[in-house]
Amino acid sequence: MNVVILLNGEPYAGEIFAENSYVICCDGAYGWAKNRVRIDENLGDFDSLGETPEPAPRATFPSEKNETDGELAVDRALALGAQSILIYGGGGKREDHFLGNLHLLFKAYRAGIFAAMITNGAEITVCGAGNNEFFCKRGETVSIVPFGGDAHIMDSSRLKYSMKDLWLRYGSTRGISNVAETDEGFSFSVEKGTVLVLINKEGE
Numbered sequence: 313m314n315v316v317i318l319l320n321g322e323p324y325a326g327e328i329f330a331e332n333s334y335v336i337c338c339d340g341a342y343g344w345a346k347n348r349v350r351i352d353e354n355l356g357d358f359d360s361l362g363e364t365p366e367p368a369p370r371a372t373f374p375s376e377k378n379e380t381d382g383e384l385a386v387d388r389a390l391a392l393g394a395q396s397i398l399i400y401g402g403g404g405k406r407e408d409h410f411l412g413n414l415h416l417l418f419k420a421y422r423a424g425i426f427a428a429m430i431t432n433g434a435e436i437t438v439c440g441a442g443n444n445e446f447f448c449k450r451g452e453t454v455s456i457v458p459f460g461g462d463a464h465i466m467d468s469s470r471l472k473y474s475m476k477d478l479w480l481r482y483g484s485t486r487g488i489s490n491v492a493e494t495d496e497g498f499s500f501s502v503e504k505g506t507v508l509v510l511i512n513k514e515g516e
Contacts, residue, residue, distance in 0.1 A: 314396045315389035318345045319382050319413065322404020325432050329398065336388060337365065338381040341401050355388060356381035380409065386416045386427075396426045403431030414438075414508065418459065421506070434513055440506045447497035453512040454490045454498060458482045463505025470498040480507065 314333040318324075320340035328349045337345055339356030342365045354365040357375040373384060382402065389397050397420050402413040413429055414436070420427035421438040428437040435448075438459060448454065454471065458480040468475035472491040480487045487507075492498050 468500035
């Protein structure tokens with residue numbers, strides 16, 4: 313099962329790829345998403361929504377709780393047996409929620425599930441040890457930064473700046489603003505650590 317999660321950050325302006333996916337809409341995201349995509353389940357505390365969503369929520373959570381609505385949605389996706397998760401609306405508005413949403417990508421990664429957050433400016437994901445392949449257009453800006461600690465990149469391919477035998481130190485900006493050299497995307501291998509990969513979508 314593929315799961316799409318819609319969050320109440322900056323409304324996503326592009327196409328939402330939800331075909332053959334189970335769509336979970338979190339609280340106030342219903343306001344920007346309700347007429348754009350089929351919603352299979354509404355979830356959250358609904359403290360920022362001034363209407364009753366359709367379909368009716370399976371459960372309403374208290375506004376004062378330990379988890380964000382986004383984390384509840386990721387937990388729900390994992391309980392459903394998600395094989396991949398796409399998150400829309402996770403950027404913009406509150407920076408603390410954006411930082412929390414990056415950690416949701418890590419939560420999915422730790423559970424062995426591919427997850428990506430698609431904002432109006434970038435596609436973001438988390439990956440770790442092994443060879444990692446990404447698809448993008450030639451000339452797009454790519455940033456690969458350590459997440460949670462140092463990361464060792466063994467090699468890279470089809471990137472302007474080689475990352476061969478490169479340590480990315482947590483607390484350094486090394487890895488920001490690389491460039492994809494072909495329309496076939498790029499790849500890199502990680503020997504140790506976890507990284508955030510951001511493919512910027514300038515001008516799209």
